[in-house]
Amino acid sequence: MNKMRFVGPVLAALAVMVLLAGCGAAAPRQAGVVAAAAPAPALDTAQKALAPAGATLGSQHSGDLLAWLSSKPAQPVRGAAKMDAYLVGTDGKPVTDAKVTFDTDMTNMSHGPYLVPADPAGNGHYMGEVHFSMPGPWRVIAIVERPGRETAKLRFEFTVKFN
Numbered sequence: 770m771n772k773m774r775f776v777g778p779v780l781a782a783l784a785v786m787v788l789l790a791g792c793g794a795a796a797p798r799q800a801g802v803v804a805a806a807a808p809a810p811a812l813d814t815a816q817k818a819l820a821p822a823g824a825t826l827g828s829q830h831s832g833d834l835l836a837w838l839s840s841k842p843a844q845p846v847r848g849a850a851k852m853d854a855y856l857v858g859t860d861g862k863p864v865t866d867a868k869v870t871f872d873t874d875m876t877n878m879s880h881g882p883y884l885v886p887a888d889p890a891g892n893g894h895y896m897g898e899v900h901f902s903m904p905g906p907w908r909v910i911a912i913v914e915r916p917g918r919e920t921a922k923l924r925f926e927f928t929v930k931f932n
């Protein structure tokens with residue numbers, strides 16, 4: 770009989786815990802939605818065929834410019850990484866007249882302005898060494914300046930692992 774007296778309070782406590790858990794789970798989801806960038810436009814089959822060999826961190830597309838970003842090591846970890854932006858026109862010709870800068874930051878906190886000029890490495894590749902000070906979600910915006918063209922900003926998001 771005494772047991773029955775506890776059922777009410779126990780159920781009430783469980784209900785509160787479920788509500789709290791619900792709120793806790795909902796908050797990060799909402800934040801994630803707000804922080805997410807506009808999805809990159811998907812490349813068509815012909816465009817995908819222009820991808821560089823090997824693993825990349827993603828592709829981007831702006832007008833008639835296609836870009837892939839890759840890293841050495843292929844999975845970026847805390848510390849230095851050699852980032853390689855590969856630029857090619859939708860006509861299949863590598864872009865060799867660009868000035869490329871990597872604008873690098875975390876997406877869940879800002880570490881302040883961090884711009885690394887990428888050196889032309891030939892055949893549409895532009896390379897720069899970037900330092901990732903923390904593991905977590907990062908983005909590199911490849912700023913692509915070309916004579917007689919509007920500046921393109923191509924955003925790549927990826928995770929930097931602890932090691």
Ligand SMILES: [Cu+2]
Binds near residue numbers: 875878880903905
């Ligand atoms: Cu950070």
